[in-house]
Amino acid sequence: MAAILVIVTSAQAEFDNGAFVKRFSEAFGKSVTVSHTGIAGNKDRLTLDDVRITGTPLSPDTSLGRVEFSGIQEQEHGAYSIKKIVLPQIVYIYEGNTIRVSGITLNDVTFPPNKGIYNQDTGFRYKTGQFKNLELFDNKKKRLGLLENGAIALHPSIRANPIDFVINIKKITVFVDNFPEGSTRQDFISMGYKNATGRLDIAGAYGGYLSMMDLKHFHLVLDKGGVLDVSLKMDGMTLDSLLTVVTLQRENEHGHIKSTQMWLGMLAQVQRYNFYGGKLRFEDHSLTGKLVATEAKRMGIDGNALKTKWKNSLPGWLAFAKDTNFEADAQKAITTYLDAPHSLTVSSTPMDRLPVIMLAISGKLSPKELVRELNLAIYANK
Template sequence: MTIRRHVFHKLAVSTFLLTIPLHAAYAQDANAVAERFKKALADQGMNFTWTGISGDASSLALEGVSFTPAAQTEPVALGKITFDGITEQDGGYRIETITTEPYSMTEEGLTFDISAATFTGLTLPPEGSTDPVASMVMYEGMEIASISAKMADKTLFSLDSLSFDITPPADGAALEFTGSAEKFTADLTQAEDPQAKKVIEALGYQTISGNFEMAGSWQPSDGRMGLTQYDITVDDAGTLGFTFDLGGYTPAFLKSLQEMQKKMAEQPAGADNSAQGLAMLGLMQQLTFHAANIRFDDDSLTGKVLDYVAKQQNMKPEDIANQAKAIVPFLTAQLNNPELSAEITAAVSKYLDDPQSIEVVAAPPAPVPFALIAAGAMSTPLDLPKTLGVKVKANDGE
């Protein structure tokens, strides 16, 4: 019996001694992953810290996480973050999922809540990577179930099922991205301006709901950035959409921009930022403008606005529309561009007669450097529409 106890005791001690270096190795690997994540974010101008770590090289958890975005000085306390499905990849790491805890913050009576966020397919570049694209932290998907803002238990804004999907650039192909929110709601009854509140009530938009969708691409090799869709739809009102096409948004430009933002954020309150402002303006000159547009597709908003204005003036909606059509030529004459003035007048008249869509398009025949746009805005602003190839059209199908 004594011999057996002695053997079991030795086995237990041996097992304990063998386990110590094993756990130490796991902790070391977990720290290596966490430190690589921290360094990769720091390279993009973001500060990331934690107070505790557990797990191993395949799955780990960080406690007491704080995150300071670029261009900000106040850290955001995120709590616990979990990393799962970690594997080594080309000298770096691939993490299948990163999950945060729900986040809540209350300031001046306003409570802001975000449900747990999940990032999938995140790639950490290897240490010392010289490839500007490979050195960026990229993820393939992100999901947040809900975001809300409340005041005294009254929901002012909520957003449901927010998600983004990204296809990283590979073999010369551009990065592609899409995003959407299944539904958002906003309570407009809390508007402080009495006149605005009166208009909101008259139009029947005390509470609005809708959704948004976006899509685009980025080619790191030449910095071509295109937002092909950014549509915000408000139910029973309409859809407001934006698109743009820019050049020069290279990884080098992005890194310089992040460094500039970080320097500006480090300036003490009240400091003179004029030098940084000029440097930022100089940096923006690297970009070129290819195209942009803004479009509104009506879903009863225009009719409601005409009805409201007509009631205020004891007139008929069609009379208000005719008045607007008559005023437009006088307003646009100030552009000193007869061709554009006539185009705007025709588009507005067509839209008010049959509200479907109205769109402003800027598409110059050749890319325009931002330096030229800035110079034109200061010296000859009335020539900018010609420089940018501005057109206005109404009821034009997609």
Template sequence: MTLYRSTRILLASAALTAFTGPAFALDGQDLLKKINAAFATGGTTITADAIEVSGSDVLLKGVKFGVDGQPAEKPLALEQLTLEGVSEEEGGAYFIERVEFPEVNVTEEKSSFKVQDLYLAGVYVPGDANAEGIDSLMFYEEAHSGPVEVTVDGKPVFSMAEAVGTMGLSDDESTITFEGSVTGVKADLSTVEDPQAKAQIEALGLTTLDGNMNMSGSWEVESGTIDIEDYSIDFANVGKLSLAFSMSGYTLDLVKQMQEQARMMQAQPQNEQAQQAAGLAMLGLVQQLSLVDAQIRFEDAGITKRGLDYAGKSQGTDGAQMAQMVKGMLPILLAQAKLGAIQNEISAAVNTYIDDPKALTIAAAPANPVAFPMIMGAAMGAPETIPGLIGLKVTAND
């Protein structure tokens, strides 16, 4: 199985053209059944009042998306869902060239929510969701959303220009790559009614927000190494927060076990004992993971100075004095945290950043992957060992 299977699609199309006939008609019921099987571990169920097949297209009418264990929740309903260019592949799998979603336009009381140009492209539906390896997973080559608009009392409070996500598969089918971006994110916080919150928002210059989000990474399925190269949120006049990390042990088997535990928790939301048991089981599964490396970085675009000015004003002083107070208090707080020798490094980095806010970076780069149970044990019993255990470094303006 390959995600980008153009050659195989062409061959399949040629074969279907050569042998077209009633015996080779698409089975819409089987397609929906296998889509549900792929979604089952996530607790999502899709139903349709009617399924119509026309050539290589499948039309689902009266579609409802429900969540297992949430009978009181009203399912998401769509008038219809169009699956274009559907072809059956070996092993009973399906490939869908494009899934077209209708425009979403919902109005409730004083609020409205509108989404346009929703679609999935290059969707692979596994023939057996319980198969071994990558062949058991559902993929898409592209997920797309056009403009999103949210209004309250007729006034726009949130909007987004576009969101795009893509997935790919390496030639040897060992690694899944993924990228995503959200552009033109705008939020209007001037409508906040609470006087205190409104004053804070205005003082921090957050009345309007304008930014973007990006993500990229890869997952080596067999080894279980997942690498998030970049997960960033960037807002104008605020700053850019970036996260990157890599961990091992995130195997397909672990993913399915975690999904199963999540499904069990959803199925018995009122059963406290079941929730606790599933929570402990989930914690046990997480212990199979190991940290390879991680980094958190913030690049300032003005929010730090405004934050210090606001904090200083609330204490009856100014931003410059508040900066000195923070620098004076930090060593005391770090001493209470018992982080050992790295306390001086952190203090120096924070002092440099406060004096000239540009960037602050926290990075972990252990010599070898460190199991999460070791990190959790150190945090509870010997926090001063954590910096050395995970290779912690804190730098500023680099």
């Protein structure tokens, strides 16, 4: 019995808490500082108290609170696998706005090797995750949004392939009444969406050799409004690139860089992006009628008069179609839809992937060329 106890005690002592915490800290990148006030336990159950992440422009202040790891296993080349990570909450503050997530669980987590043949020193992966609530507050502490009962599933990539993902949010609430004063807030309230609710399902793939973003399924349901389905495929969109764009905008707003510097920096990032195609379909469940009534009231005209106006001149979001070979199709679809709102679909199926920067230039210089390159189609009630 004593011999068994010695073996067990020795096995527990062999696990290096400090090395594991160091690898955990490295998972957030080289430009951040990960701190904690205490560590306890072993590889079966290890806890870190008051975990905080500081240092990057995008994440200047993130609190993870008490983090609990269960079932830690050491792997080759400094990697670790963890059966489960539990975080009671995450508090993320950016520009005075706060995101608070509670009841988080991550299952089958991997911290990749930090040296050796894999050459990975940041990031971590997990197979499934759940959260109870995600809340968004503005800089005046007003709650703007609430996501409830979220679930995420990730399928790891093989070699350089993208990672498949599925996200389900059981309930979304947008607190429109807490929005800043303005036409958007007033319009949604007038349409009966003081607190707009719905649900969201997303599926697709990201990353890989081409830095792909393949949004295969975006299904947003607005209660008492309608259903929006979107698919979209692009490449070249790395996380570093997107963070750079956000940081450039932030630095410009704070007066740290000039607008010309911001636009040149953003141009350097966007030129990496390519567009493969996409599709948008809206199924109406009363939103169109509410939108027409609200806009007509603002303009001081009858709802039918507004419909006639849109039929003859196209709504603003289709203004680019004017004087192109797409205009007649758009006019026909809008007319059909406004006469009996059921569904409206717009799709783009280019012959080959298109550089986003060239699309932007075409849109500015030649709308006809833009329409041709995108190979647009629009149809109603199908």
